[in-house]
Amino acid sequence: NAGVMQNPRHLVRRRGQEARLRCSPMKGHSHVYWYRQLPEEGLKFMVYLQKENIIDESGMPKERFSAEFPKEGPSILRIQQVVRGDSAAYFCASSPGSGRETQYFGPGTRLLVL
């Protein structure tokens, strides 16, 4: 049973470019969460999605960041016009439902903005 998959594992972008991070949840999981870990900090919540719905985006920066979880295919976290401060590890987690359900994490995408 494959775990949460994320790709790419490493992504290098120049300032002003776009970054697209993909997340495929565990089989049978319909809830996806994105977290960001800045250097020397803990993980911070960004957005919570179910298929075709954004449930909670309270942790997402208001500009340049967007997320989707389409009916078919992986969840996408998109960062437009990246800046150096976007350099971080981005983790995706999935759970089978809401409530007291454990979230399982993928290996992360490490974004470096030059």
Add this chain to the structure above:
Amino acid sequence: DQQVKQNSPSLSVQEGRISILNCDYTNSMFDYFLWYKKYPAEGPTFLISISSIKDKNEDGRFTVFLNKSAKHLSLHIVPSQPGDSAVYFCAATVAGNMLTFGGGTRLMVKP
């Protein structure tokens, strides 16, 4: 406002002894608590969880204790092994929504 805090950034323990990692929270609405272990360049790995209606949960070498009145939880690892050396994060959630993480504690288990 840090709702979940891990006040010890690091902990060093001898192999075979007990490791105790601590976590404090401020939000009384949290109803589910989890511990994750993280190695460098990997994602967090789930270890153990506890519901707010319980005060203890045990899984092999790992036991989590919850003291709701003190808003405190702890993770006990007995016996500690060198492979346990990692960063440990506690996390809390309200009704299964987003996880709020502590800053992590780096555990080093010496052979």
